[in-house]
Amino acid sequence: MSEPILRIRGLKTYFFMERGTVKAVDGVDLDVGKKQILGLVGETGCGKSVTAHSVLKLVPYGGTIVAGKILFEGRDLLKLSNEEMRKVRGTEISMIFQDPETSLDPVFTLGYQIGEPIELHQVIEQHLISPKEVPKKVLEALQTVGIPDPKARVDSYPHQLSGGMKQRGMIAMMITGTPKLLVADEPTTALDVTIQAQILDLMRKLRQKLGTSIFLITHDLAVVAEMCDRVAVMYAGQLIEETDIIPLFEQPLHPYTQVLINAIPKPGAKRGKLATIPPLIPNLMRLPRGCRFHPRCPKATDKCKRVKPQMIEAERGHLVRCHLYS
Numbered sequence: 001m002s003e004p005i006l007r008i009r010g011l012k013t014y015f016f017m018e019r020g021t022v023k024a025v026d027g028v029d030l031d032v033g034k035k036q037i038l039g040l041v042g043e044t045g046c047g048k049s050v051t052a053h054s055v056l057k058l059v060p061y062g063g064t065i066v067a068g069k070i071l072f073e074g075r076d077l078l079k080l081s082n083e084e085m086r087k088v089r090g091t092e093i094s095m096i097f098q099d100p101e102t103s104l105d106p107v108f109t110l111g112y113q114i115g116e117p118i119e120l121h122q123v124i125e126q127h128l129i130s131p132k133e134v135p136k137k138v139l140e141a142l143q144t145v146g147i148p149d150p151k152a153r154v155d156s157y158p159h160q161l162s163g164g165m166k167q168r169g170m171i172a173m174m175i176t177g178t179p180k181l182l183v184a185d186e187p188t189t190a191l192d193v194t195i196q197a198q199i200l201d202l203m204r205k206l207r208q209k210l211g212t213s214i215f216l217i218t219h220d221l222a223v224v225a226e227m228c229d230r231v232a233v234m235y236a237g238q239l240i241e242e243t244d245i246i247p248l249f250e251q252p253l254h255p256y257t258q259v260l261i262n263a264i265p266k267p268g269a270k271r272g273k274l275a276t277i278p279p280l281i282p283n284l285m286r287l288p289r290g291c292r293f294h295p296r297c298p299k300a301t302d303k304c305k306r307v308k309p310q311m312i313e314a315e316r317g318h319l320v321r322c323h324l325y326s
């Protein structure tokens with residue numbers, strides 16, 4: 001792998017509730033390489049979005065990062081002050097959220113919302129450009145993300161834009177500082193298939209043009225197959241498998257990943273039932289003993305109910321957390 005730009009070590013992000021502690025992220029180790037697109041996949045509620053938000057120290061709903069390191073180009077982001085972190089966000093690391101509807105402010109024009117971070121970071125904080133240059137930078141960002149007729153769109157309010165244009169506007173806002181790392185949390189989930197393809201294409205071009213590394217959070221394996229160089233699979237707050245894109249689809253090792261891959265309909269395959277697993281979504285407040293996946297695992301043994309499996313390198317560059325390989 002290329003030199004990591006982001007290194008996450010032993011990350012734990014918990015939510016302390018009256019009824020108990022939700023261990024949303026419970027000891028995650030992960031690297032994102034320079035210019036790499038790393039996918040983090042898993043079912044809803046497995047902790048992947050909380051992992052993404054932890055990178056930017058923007059954990060929602062009162063969650064707390066209780067342990068770990070988040071090394072961005074060697075600097076531990078968890079040791080930065082709020083002021084230092086604010087400078088990192090939007091310039092060096094940017095985030096695209098799932099739903100542009102809730103991320104754009106309905107009372108400001110698109111041009112204003114793209115121009116605001118440029119003014120803050122490049123004019124006021126870093127004195128890189130003069131205030132007069134901000135409108136030009138806004139237009140350039142809109143052109144980069146392929147918004148049609150950008151001069152007219154500068155003065156549009158969010159309600160005057162389609163879903164795809166809003167998501168492009170969001171991406172324009174995120175790339176104004178030419179970030180080294182883009183954290184994209186389900187960036188296409190709220191969009192229809194055609195717009196989804198355009199947004200994914202745009203993200204790939206950003207990587208090519210700006211050399212941006214992308215940490216892509218998704219539950220959609222088709223998006224993973226199309227976009228990612230490497231993939232980590234998350235289950236109940238922990239990573240359970242990590243490998244390059246081809247081995248993930250050709251030779252998944254973890255029983256959970258195997259079911260996920262076998263549940264994808266394959267063109268030309270004989271008709272039959274797709275693979276399924278029991279719908280027992282784990283309760284992150286009361287995790288099972290031993291392997292967290294054992295209540296749903298078709299290959300579980302007695303040992304799986306008692307002993308926690310560790311992440312091991314089963315094959316070169318292919319990590320898995322399962323007793324079958326230890």
Ligand code: SF4
Pocket residue numbers: 254255256291292293294297298299300301304309321322323324
């Ligand atoms: Fe299944 Fe056991 Fe492997 Fe867990 S450790 S995934 S229960 S076989």
